[in-house]
Amino acid sequence: MVNKTALIVSFLGVITLGGVTNKFAYQIKDVGDPAYPAHYFKKPWFLELLMFIGMVMSFPLHWAIQACSKPKVADGSQSEPLLPEEVKDRGWKIRALIFLPAMGDLVGSILSFTGLVYISNSTAQMLGSSIIIMVAVNSYIFLGRRYNSIQYAGMFIVLSSLLIVGYAADMAARDKNPQGQQGASASEQAFGMFLCVLARVVNSIQFVLEEKVMGESGLHPFEVTGTEGVYGLLMTACVIMPILARIPGSDVGGVYENTEDSLLMIQRNGTLDLVLIFYLLGLWGLNALGMMVMKHLGSVFRAVSRNMQALFVWLIDMALFYGLGSKGFGYGPVGEPWNGTASWIQVVGFVFMTVGVFVYAYGNAVQQVKAAQQEELKGIPSPIPVAHSMRELALDLDEGMMPSPLAVIAAEFNQDNAFGDAEASRGLRAGSLTPGAFATPQSLRQRHRIGSNADFGMVGL
Structure with a gap:
């Protein structure tokens, strides 16, 4: 029996760890190449490289699951087929097609990493x-x-929250940074926010592409994650970073990004080592816990966890800023300060965002119940039996009653007894709505692939 309280605490801890370390690395200052003075570790492409290494670490999880999971039929005489014929793994062709979403992940993540250089962690x-x-x-x-x-109502509220958060960030940037933190100008803040939103545009196209490419592959989510990690790692390490080390830029040596300098900084600075190790552990933990959360807690919790992550990251960053003072760990302030009126406006934006994401997730749950109900009426067999609590919600819809948000949450928390680990851990055919998995692009992605840097910023979807 899974301890859901421990699972909630562990999952929130992992996603918060990943969210904090993203920005923290940029605020560490030290000497790398001895020919140049101390400078901040603003190395978005190096973090991109680490992200793909973290994704490759999904393979050991996949191999462990393969070794431990051997489903049997009732008489125990043979293995039960995990997937229908039409969704069986199509081998190397599918793995080759994974290259396309992997490149989408590469572009979307580097936009996020670069945008984070200019804006606060909480805003991102x-x-x-x-x-x-x-x-x-x-x-x-x-x-x-x-x-x-x-x-639609949830989307509108989320859009309103984005406008409020953007306005708050612009107001904070126009302040002259009286508390001494390393701050970006208003134009740089706007550029950073543009990059982060553009990253989500790229990620959204990637998610849709993954649904098209991977919907009937039958590959395990960890296998997809690891394969994308291999493609991204090879492209970043063997193609992109050597090019960046030779084109003009603002990094050490007058190049766009100096990887040799990055390695020297890591060698010299133990704090930076710990931050990057924690980032990798966060990615690994996200993979290890992600499917358990989807199985035992449901997607409404994932929506709530996204907002809890943003809140915890913000609180930790402020605690670091005021707890460590202007010297931080010896190279300047870390975290972010409270910016008066701008921060209060950001709080309003956070409340709007929380409500909007929850409303959207609630709408997903209602859509799920209706779709499962329609499939039963049409006599379409469901790959996973509908949980008793979900059936009760369907009966409410029959009587013209809209299930309450609390009823939906209770149904999701109780639904894990209705299906097994095999169903929770594999991607089902696109379009099949089942109690454990909403047939939306976001949830399909969660079933297929969980861990990349993008998921630290959108894990609640």
Whole structure:
């Protein structure tokens, strides 16, 4: 029996760890190449490289699951087939096609890493909710998805929250940074926010592409994650970073990004080593816990966890700023300060974002119940039996009653007894709505691939 309280605490800890370490690395200052003075570790492409290493670390998890999971039929005489014939693994062709979403992940993540150089961590976390709108638009256009009024209301509230958060960030940037923190100008803040939102546009296209490419592959989510990590690692290490070390830029040596300098900084600075190790552990933990959360806690919790992550990251960053003072760990302030009126406005934006994401997730749950109900009426067999609590919600819909948000949360928390680990851990056929997995681009992605830097910013989807 899974201890859900321990699972919640562990999952929130992992995603918060990943969110904090993203920005923290940029605020560490030290000497790398001895020919140049101390400088900040603003190395977005090196973090990109680490991200793909973390994704490759999914393979050991996949191999462990393969070794431990051997489903049997009732008489124990043979292994039970995990997937229908039409969704069995198509081998190297599918693995070759994974290259396309892997490149989308590469582009989206580097946009996020670069944008984070210019904006606060809390702003970047909150802007991550824009993925809801981006995925919805792309899915409507390219996949023919349709949404109910509750989902549209959630999207509108999320859009309002993004405008409020953006205004708060602009107001904070126009302050002259009287508390001494390393701050970006208003134009740099705007550029950073643009990059983060553009990253979500790229990620949304990537998610839709993954649904098209991977919907019937039958590959385990960890296998997809690891394969994307291999492609991204090879492309970043063997192609992109050597090019960046030779084109003009603002990094040490007058190049765009000096990888040799990055390695020297890591060698000299133990704090930086710990931050980067924690980032890798966060990615690994996200993979290890992600599917358990989807199975035992449901997608409404994932929506709530996204907002809890943003809140915890913000609180930790402020605690670091005021707890360590102007010297930080010896190379300047870390974290972020409270910016008076601008921060209060950001709080309002956070509240709007929380409500919007929850409303959208609630709309997903209602859509799920209706779809499962329609499939039963049409006599379509469901790959996973509908949990008793979900059946009760369907009966409410039959009687014209809209299930309450608390009823939906209770149903999701109790639904894990209705299906097994095999169903929770593999991608089902695109379009099949089942109690454990909403047939939306976001949830399909969660079943197929969990861990990359993008997921630290949008894990609640």
